[in-house]
Amino acid sequence: MIIEIVGKPGAGKTALNTLFMFRELIYKGQILQRQSAKIINGFNAERKYKLPFPEMPPLYANYEVHIPTGYNEIFKPYHLNPYCLGLPTPETLDKIQLVHPYSCLHITEARKYWDGRESSSMPDNVSRYFETHRHNYLTIIVDAQRGESLDLNIRSNANRFIEVLGMLNDEDAYGRVIRSTWYCREFYSLQDYEAYLAGKDSNSRATVYRYEGNIFELYESRNRISDFVPADKEGAAYSALEQLSVDEVKTLPKHIAAIYDMSRPEWYRQKPAAPKQQQGVRNYVAA
Numbered sequence: 001m002i003i004e005i006v007g008k009p010g011a012g013k014t015a016l017n018t019l020f021m022f023r024e025l026i027y028k029g030q031i032l033q034r035q036s037a038k039i040i041n042g043f044n045a046e047r048k049y050k051l052p053f054p055e056m057p058p059l060y061a062n063y064e065v066h067i068p069t070g071y072n073e074i075f076k077p078y079h080l081n082p083y084c085l086g087l088p089t090p091e092t093l094d095k096i097q098l099v100h101p102y103s104c105l106h107i108t109e110a111r112k113y114w115d116g117r118e119s120s121s122m123p124d125n126v127s128r129y130f131e132t133h134r135h136n137y138l139t140i141i142v143d144a145q146r147g148e149s150l151d152l153n154i155r156s157n158a159n160r161f162i163e164v165l166g167m168l169n170d171e172d173a174y175g176r177v178i179r180s181t182w183y184c185r186e187f188y189s190l191q192d193y194e195a196y197l198a199g200k201d202s203n204s205r206a207t208v209y210r211y212e213g214n215i216f217e218l219y220e221s222r223n224r225i226s227d228f229v230p231a232d233k234e235g236a237a238y239s240a241l242e243q244l245s246v247d248e249v250k251t252l253p254k255h256i257a258a259i260y261d262m263s264r265p266e267w268y269r270q271k272p273a274a275p276k277q278q279q280g281v282r283n284y285v286a287a
C-alpha cells in the first residue's frame with residue numbers, strides 16, 4: 001500500500017505521518033515483526049548464507065523519530081535513505097537499501113527524492129520498486145506539499161491520498177500540547193484526486209485523526225533546518241544586511257550589492273546549459 005499525505009507548509013503532514021507510525025508500532029508492531037521473520041525463514045531454508053531476522057518491528061523513516069514505549073525505553077525506527085530505494089540491478093546491487101518484508105516506510109519531504117518534474121528520468125528499477133512493492137508486503141507513506149508535485153510513477157500506484165486541511169493542537173494551562181486533531185479529505189483513486197485538483201466533481205471522504213499527548217515530542221519536526229545553515233567555512237554567517245540608500249549600496253562589494261538589486265537575477269529559474277557536443281562525437285545518455 002502507498003499512502004500520499006499532502007498539505008500546505010505547517011499543515012501537519014509529517015506529524016500525521018508520525019501518528020501512523022505510532023499506531024503501527026503500538027497495534028501491529030509485533031505482528032509485522034513475526035510476519036517478516038516468517039517470510040525470511042522461508043528464504044533461509046534454501047539459502048547458504050542465512051538472512052538475519054528483524055530485531056524490532058520493521059518500521060523505517062528518513063527523519064528522526066523517538067517513540068516512548070516504557071520506562072526509559074525509546075523506539076527508534078530503522079534509518080531509511082529514499083535515494084537508495086529500488087530493485088537490485090548489476091549496477092546498483094551494493095548501493096540500494098533492501099528492507100525487511102512487511103516493512104512500513106515513512107518518508108517526509110518526498111518531492112526532494114521523486115520530483116514530478118523529473119518523471120521521465122526516473123530509473124526503471126525505482127519505478128518497478130513502487131509498482132511491485134506489494135510483493136514484499138510493504139506499506140509506504142510519503143508526505144509532500146502538493147500531490148501533483150510528486151513523481152507520477154509513485155502517484156499512479158498510490159492507494160490513498162490524504163489532504164491535511166488543518167491541524168488543531170489543544171494546550172493545557174501551561175501552554176503544553178496535550179492533544180492534536182487532524183482534519184482531512186481523503187481520496188481512494190488517482191482519478192478522483194486529480195479530478196479534485198482540476199476543480200471537477202470527485203469522490204472523497206472527510207476524515208479526522210486524533211492523538212492524545214504531544215505528537216511533536218515523537219519526532220524532529222525541523223529535520224530540514226540544516227538546509228538553512230551557512231556553510232562551515234571561514235567568513236560564513238547568517239545575513240544581517242542593513243537597509244541602505246542607493247548611494248550606499250554603490251560602495252559595497254559587487255556580490256553584496258547584488259543582493260540589494262531587487263530585479264530578477266539572470267540565473268533565477270534558469271535550466272543548466274546542455275553540454276556542448278564535440279565535433280564528430282555523439283553524446284549518449286544512459287537509460
